[in-house]
Amino acid sequence: MSCALSHALYGKDKVRVFRVVREGGFHNVVEYNVRALMEGDIETSYTQADNSVVMFTRLTTTYTVKNITYFLAKVSPHVLNPERFALHLGTFLVSKYKHIHKAFVDIEMLKWSRIPVSEGSDVKPHPFSFVRDGEEKRIVSVEVDASNGKDKITGLVKAGIKDLLVLKSSGSAFTNFWRDEYTTLVEVDDRIFSTSVDLEYTYAPFSIASPTDEKKLEFVVPGVVKGGVWDSDGVFERARNVTLQVFATDDSASVQATLYKMEQQIIAENDGVDHVKYTLPNKHYVPVDMSYIGIGNTKPTEAEVFIPLAAPSGLISATASRTK
Ligand SMILES: O=c1[nH]c(=O)c2[nH]c(=O)[nH]c2[nH]1
Numbered sequence: 212m213s214c215a216l217s218h219a220l221y222g223k224d225k226v227r228v229f230r231v232v233r234e235g236g237f238h239n240v241v242e243y244n245v246r247a248l249m250e251g252d253i254e255t256s257y258t259q260a261d262n263s264v265v266m267f268t269r270l271t272t273t274y275t276v277k278n279i280t281y282f283l284a285k286v287s288p289h290v291l292n293p294e295r296f297a298l299h300l301g302t303f304l305v306s307k308y309k310h311i312h313k314a315f316v317d318i319e320m321l322k323w324s325r326i327p328v329s330e331g332s333d334v335k336p337h338p339f340s341f342v343r344d345g346e347e348k349r350i351v352s353v354e355v356d357a358s359n360g361k362d363k364i365t366g367l368v369k370a371g372i373k374d375l376l377v378l379k380s381s382g383s384a385f386t387n388f389w390r391d392e393y394t395t396l397v398e399v400d401d402r403i404f405s406t407s408v409d410l411e412y413t414y415a416p417f418s419i420a421s422p423t424d425e426k427k428l429e430f431v432v433p434g435v436v437k438g439g440v441w442d443s444d445g446v447f448e449r450a451r452n453v454t455l456q457v458f459a460t461d462d463s464a465s466v467q468a469t470l471y472k473m474e475q476q477i478i479a480e481n482d483g484v485d486h487v488k489y490t491l492p493n494k495h496y497v498p499v500d501m502s503y504i505g506i507g508n509t510k511p512t513e514a515e516v517f518i519p520l521a522a523p524s525g526l527i528s529a530t531a532s533r534t535k
Pocket residue numbers: 385396464465466467493525527
C-alpha cells in the first residue's frame with residue numbers, strides 16, 4: 212500500500228465575535244460566527260509531525276488565527292460588512308505568512324435589528340437596543356488566493372442568506388406533473404407553500420491590491436459599483452427583497468418555477484453577480500382528514516387545519532448563471 216497527502220487545510224472554526232462601533236450615542240453592532248481555514252506549504256505537519264522545522268513553513272497555530280480574528284474585529288475599518296471583513300481576514304493571512312497561499316473565510320452574521328421605540332406619535336429605531344428577530348443569517352464565503360504571488364492576490368466571494376423561513380397560505384399550485392404507478396400525490400390548484408430559504412450568489416472574481424499597512428494588512432477598496440462586490444450591503448438588501456417579493460407575489464406553479472424567477476431578477480438587478488443558487492426545502496403542510504367526525508377538511512376550498520410535516524420535505528435546488 213502506498214499513499215500521499217493530496218490536499219490539506221487547517222484553521223479555526225466557530226470563532227464567535229461581537230463588535231460594537233460607537234458613533235457617540237449611536238451604536239452599530241455585528242455578531243459573527245467565523246471560520247478561517249488556510250492552504251499552503253503545510254504538508255510536513257501531517258506527514259512528518261513537523262510543527263516547526265523550517266522557518267518559513269512553521270505551523271501557525273489555529274489559536275493564532277482566532278487571535279487575528281479578534282485583532283481585526285478591533286482594528287478593521289471593514290468590520291461592519293461581512294464580505295469585506297472576511298476579505299480583510301483572508302488577505303491578512305495570505306500576506307502575513309509566506310507559506311500560506313490561500314485562505315478560505317466563512318462568516319455567518321446573526322440578526323440583530325434595532326428595536327423600534329415610540330417617541331410621542333413617532334416610532335424610531337433605538338440607537339443602541341436590538342432584538343434577535345429571527346434565525347435568518349447573512350452568510351459569506353470568501354477565497355483569497357495568493358498562490359500566484361503575494362502581489363497578485365485574487366478574491367472570490369459568495370454570499371447569501373440561510374434559514375429565512377417563509378410561508379404563504381395561498382397563491383401556490385402544483386398540477387400537471389407526471390403520473391405513474393408510484394404517484395399518490397393529488398393535483399392542487401391552491402396549497403400552502405413554505406420553505407426555509409438558502410440562497411448563495413457568486414460575484415465575478417477580482418484582484419486585490421497588495422496591502423500597504425504592515426500591521427493591519429488591509430486591502431484597498433477600488434470604488435463602489437452598484438451590484439458589484441464592493442456594494443455587498445446593497446446586493447444583499449436587493450437579493451433579500453427579491454426573495455420576499457417574488458415569494459409573496461408570484462402565482463406559483465411550482466417551487467422550481469418560483470425559484471427561477473427569483474434568480475433571474477437577482478442577476479438582472481446586480482451586474483457583478485454571475486451565479487445565483489437557491490436551495491429550497493418544500494415544507495409540506497398536510498390537510499387533516501376529519502371524515503372521522505363528518506367534517507370536510509381535505510379539499511383545497513375547505514382545508515383549514517393542517518399538519519406541519521417535520522419530515523420528509525421536498526428539496527428543490529438550481530443555479531442560474533449570467534450568460535452575457
Ligand atoms: O413545487 C413542487 N415541486 C415538486 O417537484 C414537487 N414534488 C412534490 O411531491 N410536490 C412538489 N411541489
